[in-house]
Structures are given as C-alpha cells and as structure tokens.
Amino acid sequence: MATRSAIVLNAVLRLLKPVAALLLRNGVAYPAFVAALKTVFLEAAREELQRTGQKQTDSAVSLLSGVHRRDVRTLARVEVPDEAADEPLNLAGQVVGRWLSDPVYVDDEGQPRPLPRYGDAPSFDALVTATSRDIRARAILAELERLGMAKLEEGTVRLLEPGFVPREGFDEGMALLRDNLHDHIAAAALNVSGEQNFLEQSVYVDQLTAESAQHLHALSTRIWRQAFRTVMREAQVRFDEDQAKAPADQRVHRARFGAYFYAEKNDEQDS
Incomplete structure (x- = not known):
C-alpha cells in the first residue's frame, strides 16, 4: 500500500x-x-x-x-521579488472589474458601456476615480491600451475584452497565471488536509467528439460570464462598504473566484 x-x-x-x-x-x-x-x-x-x-x-x-x-x-x-511591482496590473484589474459589474457602467444587457473619456459618471475618468483616487485615469488608460484591452477613439473609451485577460504583455499574462493557479492549488490543498472547505469542484466527462467538447466550452463560457457579473457586482458592493465603514486593520482579507475549462484528445484510448 x-x-x-x-x-x-x-x-x-x-x-x-x-x-x-x-x-x-x-x-x-x-x-x-x-x-x-x-x-x-x-x-x-x-x-x-x-x-x-x-x-x-x-x-x-x-x-x-x-x-x-x-x-x-x-x-x-x-x-x-517586490509584490508592489504588480500594482499597476492590480489597479487596472479593479477598474475593469467595476466597468464590468457596476450598473452605472453597463447597459441593459449587462455589457460594458463605451465611456466618454471625461466628465461625470458614466465616464472613464469617473470610473477610475470611483475605483481609486491614488492614480490618474490617464495612467490606467495607457495601461489598458498597452495590454490591448481598451481603446480611445474620438473621445470615447471602449473595453475590447469581456474579461481581464491581456492580449499583450507577457509579464502580465504570467502574473495572472501565477496568481490564479496559486490560489486554486492553495484551496485544493487546504481542503484535502481538512483545514478548510473552500469551493473547488469540476465536471468531468470523456468519450466525446471534438464538436461536443467545443459545445461544452461555449456553454461554460456563457455560464462563467453570468457568474462573473453576479459575483463581481456583489464583490464591488462589499469592497465599497468595507472601504467606507471598516477600519484598515480589519480589511486584511482577500478572495478569488474563478472558473476554468480544458479539453484535449485522450490518447490513452488509442492504445
């Protein structure tokens, strides 16, 4: 044994x-x-x-x-390594998160609105200010444009990606991979040791065609977007309330909610 x-x-x-x-x-x-x-x-x-x-x-x-x-x-x-080096990425992620979840910045279908660059809410300046007063909207916009996630055209800022997944920037992509997988493994390890009971589940099915696997990927993506909006909206509410009401020494916890999908050809069945 x-x-x-x-x-x-x-x-x-x-x-x-x-x-x-x-x-x-x-x-x-x-x-x-x-x-x-x-x-x-x-x-x-x-x-x-x-x-x-x-x-x-x-x-x-x-x-x-x-x-x-x-x-x-x-x-x-x-x-x-200094974790403060990730601060621009973290702030950009917070701005995108509010843009995707705050009712002020989404349309009736829950999609992120194109935002005027300046002015009162809903504007890009107001979005950044609502997220943090410690960094200028110009710097966040430059970071999002560098990552291929947003674009300024004729005074309007548009979000190009449905979630915070940089199309450019290898360093930023690796930082997201590092943080997402670290927390996923940490949750699973604490669960198996009996120290926690974090949500950490998946659905597994095999003997599928490539078409069926692609269908499940598309379905999973749609469900994730719905879950993302729900959890992100509540997370934004809790964050804003804690910032306004809770002392700094109590605001020392972090949380991450995620989902993944993976499919491949099962070569073992060919042997």
Whole structure:
C-alpha cells in the first residue's frame, strides 16, 4: 500500500507536467528549476514552522525542508521579488472589474458601456476615480491600451475584452497565471488536509467528439460570464462598504473566484 508521502508526491508530479512544459518552452531547464525550487521549499518550511509554533532556526528549516544548512543561510540573503511591482496590473484589474459589474457602467444587457473619456459618471475618468483616487485615469488608460484591452477613439473609451485577460504583455499574462493557479492549488490543498472547505469542484466527462467538447466550452463560457457579473457586482458592493465603514486593520482579507475549462484528445484510448 502506498504511503501518504508517495500519494502526495505522485499527485504533485502529475500537476507539474504542464508546468514543466511551460518552463521548457520559455528556456528554463531542469537544473535552473531545481536550484530555484530551494527557495520555495525554504519559504514553505518557515511558514510551516510558524504555523505549528516552532522556532525558525536554520537547523529546523533545514531538517523540515531537506535543504542543506549552508544553502539555508545563503538563500536567506536572496531578495524576494517586490509584490508592489504588480500594482499597476492590480489597479487596472479593479477598474475593469467595476466597468464590468457596476450598473452605472453597463447597459441593459449587462455589457460594458463605451465611456466618454471625461466628465461625470458614466465616464472613464469617473470610473477610475470611483475605483481609486491614488492614480490618474490617464495612467490606467495607457495601461489598458498597452495590454490591448481598451481603446480611445474620438473621445470615447471602449473595453475590447469581456474579461481581464491581456492580449499583450507577457509579464502580465504570467502574473495572472501565477496568481490564479496559486490560489486554486492553495484551496485544493487546504481542503484535502481538512483545514478548510473552500469551493473547488469540476465536471468531468470523456468519450466525446471534438464538436461536443467545443459545445461544452461555449456553454461554460456563457455560464462563467453570468457568474462573473453576479459575483463581481456583489464583490464591488462589499469592497465599497468595507472601504467606507471598516477600519484598515480589519480589511486584511482577500478572495478569488474563478472558473476554468480544458479539453484535449485522450490518447490513452488509442492504445
């Protein structure tokens, strides 16, 4: 009978296959990945020691992570990437989220309105101001245009994409991939350990034709858009209320709701 460790390892190896493909397609081979992976194990080991109330000594971190003590000391001096670098992307996402969900900025069919560049609501300036007073509308517009998501024509700003998926900007696309998959895996891992009961479900069906798979993709996309508007609208209401009524030390939680669809030819049935 397989041990618990072996079961977990086999599951993780399975989910890492598309990650390995992504790395290889972008010039990251096994040695570079393994070297960088040490920092991930060290960070996870420190968090686990903190969670269980143990001291985060080099010996304890080394014992738990399996990383040599010399590397523990060396890698502790490695600078962690500044998450503030994602701030322009995050603000642009918040603006798009309000544009897609706030009744002021959508039409009767729930689609984002073309907005006058200036003026009172509904305008692009008013949209940005309603989201944040810390950044100018001009900067957000430039970012959305750079990402291929919005366009200014004859004084009107139009949203070109139905959701926040940049058509341009490799860095931004990878940031979204990183954050979405991190939270999805985190939810599943906490569920399987019994620590949480997050929503994390899917529907699976096989032995389909390509036409049926495409039909299900189109159906899933329509359902996602409906769910997105509902959840995003409520999220915007809760965000605005918390900003207005709750003290800063209570506004320390974040949430992510997502959906995905994947289909491929099942080669195993050809053998």
